[in-house]
Structure formats: structure tokens, C-alpha cells
Amino acid sequence: MRQAIADRARAEGFDTIGFTTPDAVPEAAARLTEAIAAGHHGSMAWMEETAERRGDPRVLWPEARSVIMLGVNYGPNENPLDGLEDRGAGLLSVYARGDDYHEVIKARLKAVGRWLAEETGCELKVFVDTAPLMEKPLAAAAGLGWQGKHTNLVARGFGSWLFLGAIMTTLDLPSDAPERDHCGSCSACLTICPTAAFPRPYALDARRCLSYLTIENKGPIPREFRKAMGNRIYGCDDCLAACPWNKFAQEGRNLKLAARDHLKRPALADLARLDDAAFRALFTRSPVKRIGRDRFLRNVLVAIGNSGDDSLAEVAADLLADAAPLVRGAAIWALSELAPQRLADGPPATEADPEVLAEWAAAGAMMTR
Known part of the structure; x- marks a missing residue:
């Protein structure tokens, strides 16, 4: 069944797949509590309001027995850092230059889910970054990659460029081994951050992050961060682009997620x-x-x-x-x-x-x- 699911997922356009259980990341709840207590979530009150469900998938859906984690590669065809020198043009985060990944990936997840329900009669729920589910720790537990010092997922075959989706199911499926951390002594993602948003490795203070400030923040950009923004007008890719594992990354193959020409450097x-x-x-x-x-x-x-x-x-x-x-x-x-x-x-x-x-x-x- 695992092989059949993987084959179906790849046929629907997913590039990587792994299996884990809802209880595979028991440390996630404590890390989330610590981040919220420190105020690192900024004005994103929904993170605090949903902390109990977010910290433990079993609270979100007690009947779930397995989590199928899937990834779609969206690797760019150029180094995003190159655009920082073109000050007359705006720089959008790579993920935002094509169609909305929520819609693209949710359609694929639903297609896999329909097939799986028809084949097995199981119950399932699909998630793509819109529900209180911590996809990155679960993806690491499922062997898709590891959470780097920049807190994002890093995969050996795709670098930092993976969109994640999840299918929780009542099926009891064998789990994959988690991927171990391969960051070693590297700190490239931490030192390149233009606003020093990482208080320590593996921790992010959203209040200093340009992605948060340009997207989630509803008020003026704080004066102390305006110069550091440069020409970034939606998100920031610096910590992702700096990762040495990107030398193994591949260009994304999905046309809907590919950058539209008029959004590369408008x-x-x-x-x-x-x-x-x-x-x-x-x-x-x-x-x-x-x-x-x-x-x-x-x-x-x-x-x-x-x-x-x-x-x-x-x-x-x-x-x-x-x-x-x-x-x-x-x-x-x-x-x-x-x-x-x-x-x-x-x-x-x-x-x-x-x-x-x-x-x-x-x-x-x-x-x-």
C-alpha cells in the first residue's frame, strides 16, 4: 500500500513522499510553547489560539493513525540573491512568483485522497499550510528532510525549495525513518539574515523577519528594518538561498508554480x-x-x-x-x-x-x- 500511495502521489505531481505517525514529534509542542512565550509569533494571534491543536496532531484529529507527508519542488532557475542588486525592481519571494501553492497543492492532495479512500475505505483529511498542523517537523519525521538552523525544511535532493502537504488518515501505515540533521557547523543561513531574526540556531523571531514584516504585519514597516528591506517587496529568500545544500537542488517542473515573467523583477x-x-x-x-x-x-x-x-x-x-x-x-x-x-x-x-x-x-x- 505504501508503494501504491507513493506511485499515485508522484503521478499527481508530487516529488517526494514519506510516512510517519501523529505522535512522531512529541517535542514540537514544547518548542511552540517556548516560541509563543517569547513573543516570537508577533501579531499572529492565531498561533497562540490554536497552540494545543498545532502542537499535537492527535488533538487536531484523534482518530488519525498515519500522516502521509508530500513535497513539491519549486526550485528557482536563478539565485534569488542576484535580484537584490537591481534596486529599481521589486523582489518577490520565489514561492510567490507563480500560482498560489495552496490551491495547486490542495487540488493534488484531494486527488490522491479520493483515490486512497476509494481503494481502502479509509477516512482522511488533507492539509496544506492552512490548518494548525506543524508540517515541517512532521516532514522531518517522515524522512523528507530536516529542519535547518533557519527553521525551514532542507532536503538533500531539493535544498530549501519544497512546498509541503499532508494527508492524515485512519490507515495504519509503517513509518519511514526520520532524516538526521546535516547542517553541521554551517551557519550561512543565520549570518546572511539582514535583520538578525534568528536569536539562536533553530529559532526564528518573526517580529524581525522580513517575510513576516512584509506579509503578516498590517501596520507600517518598523523604521529600524526599512533600510534592511532593500528592494524586497513580498517575503525574503535570503536564508533559504544561502543554504549550501541548494547545490543539489533542481529547478521546479510544475508550470503553474513557475515564476511568471512579469513577476520576476517588476x-x-x-x-x-x-x-x-x-x-x-x-x-x-x-x-x-x-x-x-x-x-x-x-x-x-x-x-x-x-x-x-x-x-x-x-x-x-x-x-x-x-x-x-x-x-x-x-x-x-x-x-x-x-x-x-x-x-x-x-x-x-x-x-x-x-x-x-x-x-x-x-x-x-x-x-x-
């Missing part, structure tokens, strides 16, 4: 001009769409401020009157970096948002130094 000037309808059209079927136009333009304006390109000052100035306070505040910061004289007259009398006024005050303080 021009910041073009992105800054997006209204809501144009934003939604550009990011149709993309995970980027879920953060909304205002948060996305916040990120774009920080990248414009970091660009060093004075010609982009006009683009930022056009957004000083944007309807969204989040966008207006980011535009002020971008101008304070590129053309502070454009802010000399101070805020308009109609400005009342406290966070936007705080940006004006900070910009004024910089100009009087």
Missing part, C-alpha cells in the same frame, strides 16, 4: 501606480493578492526609498495624497530618503491619521539635523 515605478483593480488583476491566482493593495504599496514605497533613484521621487510624491494612510505614511518615508525638500511644507491641514503625522514628524526631524 519595475517599482509600475507597481507604485497600481490601483486596487489593477493590483488584483496583476496578482490573479497569486498569494500576493491576499495582503491587499495598500500593504503591497507600503512595501513598494519602502523599496523606492531604498532605491537611491531620484527619478522615483515623483512616483512617491504622487502617493502623498493616497486614500490609504498606510500608503501615505510610506510615501513620506520614501521621499525623506530621495527628495526630502519635497516635504518642506509639512503635512496638509487635512491630515489627521496619527501614524501618518508621526511619519511627517520623523521626516521633519531628519531634515533639521
Whole structure:
């Protein structure tokens, strides 16, 4: 049955598969509790609210006997770090340059699940990063790879580039041996982090992580991290790209998950001009769409401020009157970096948002130094 499941999964487009049990990662609950107690989850309150189910899959579904972990390779065809030098273009995380992996992988999981239920009569549930299930520890327990010092899964054949999905089932299937940790003394993923988001190996403080700050964070980008963002406008791949195991990685073979050409290095000037309808059209079927136009333009304006390109000052100035306070505040910061004289007259009398006024005050303080 294990071989039949593996064959079916590969026929549906999965690149790697392993088997484990719901009780295979007893240490996960304690690690999660420690991270939450330290505040490392930031504003992601749902992590704390679902901690009991997240820490133990048996709480999530007591009847489950086995967990089938599956991976899809999304390896890029270029080093993501190369795009950091192109300051006039925005850099999206590799995973967000194609179709939303949640939708692509869930469809495949359901196809495998339907086949498995028909063949065996078992009950099952499928998961792809949208339920309180800790896929990475379970994937390590199932032998797909190990959790590296950057907390992400590393696989010997795919490096750091695997999307994960899970099928929990009432079938009692033999487990695979867990993969051992092959990080050794390497700390490349820790030292490359532009915001020092790793308080220690194997621990991540989301509050300092650019992926969290550009995606989950709903407010302004904290001032202390704006310079470090560079031209990253959705997520960050630095710790993944730095892993030496990527020398064994392969380019992803699924066309839906492959990078769309217009999202590889889009021009910041073009992105800054997006209204809501144009934003939604550009990011149709993309995970980027879920953060909304205002948060996305916040990120774009920080990248414009970091660009060093004075010609982009006009683009930022056009957004000083944007309807969204989040966008207006980011535009002020971008101008304070590129053309502070454009802010000399101070805020308009109609400005009342406290966070936007705080940006004006900070910009004024910089100009009087």
C-alpha cells in the first residue's frame, strides 16, 4: 500500500513522499510553547489560539493513525540573491512568483485522497499550510528532510525549495525513518539574515523577519528594518538561498508554480501606480493578492526609498495624497530618503491619521539635523 500511495502521489505531481505517525514529534509542542512565550509569533494571534491543536496532531484529529507527508519542488532557475542588486525592481519571494501553492497543492492532495479512500475505505483529511498542523517537523519525521538552523525544511535532493502537504488518515501505515540533521557547523543561513531574526540556531523571531514584516504585519514597516528591506517587496529568500545544500537542488517542473515573467523583477515605478483593480488583476491566482493593495504599496514605497533613484521621487510624491494612510505614511518615508525638500511644507491641514503625522514628524526631524 505504501508503494501504491507513493506511485499515485508522484503521478499527481508530487516529488517526494514519506510516512510517519501523529505522535512522531512529541517535542514540537514544547518548542511552540517556548516560541509563543517569547513573543516570537508577533501579531499572529492565531498561533497562540490554536497552540494545543498545532502542537499535537492527535488533538487536531484523534482518530488519525498515519500522516502521509508530500513535497513539491519549486526550485528557482536563478539565485534569488542576484535580484537584490537591481534596486529599481521589486523582489518577490520565489514561492510567490507563480500560482498560489495552496490551491495547486490542495487540488493534488484531494486527488490522491479520493483515490486512497476509494481503494481502502479509509477516512482522511488533507492539509496544506492552512490548518494548525506543524508540517515541517512532521516532514522531518517522515524522512523528507530536516529542519535547518533557519527553521525551514532542507532536503538533500531539493535544498530549501519544497512546498509541503499532508494527508492524515485512519490507515495504519509503517513509518519511514526520520532524516538526521546535516547542517553541521554551517551557519550561512543565520549570518546572511539582514535583520538578525534568528536569536539562536533553530529559532526564528518573526517580529524581525522580513517575510513576516512584509506579509503578516498590517501596520507600517518598523523604521529600524526599512533600510534592511532593500528592494524586497513580498517575503525574503535570503536564508533559504544561502543554504549550501541548494547545490543539489533542481529547478521546479510544475508550470503553474513557475515564476511568471512579469513577476520576476517588476519595475517599482509600475507597481507604485497600481490601483486596487489593477493590483488584483496583476496578482490573479497569486498569494500576493491576499495582503491587499495598500500593504503591497507600503512595501513598494519602502523599496523606492531604498532605491537611491531620484527619478522615483515623483512616483512617491504622487502617493502623498493616497486614500490609504498606510500608503501615505510610506510615501513620506520614501521621499525623506530621495527628495526630502519635497516635504518642506509639512503635512496638509487635512491630515489627521496619527501614524501618518508621526511619519511627517520623523521626516521633519531628519531634515533639521
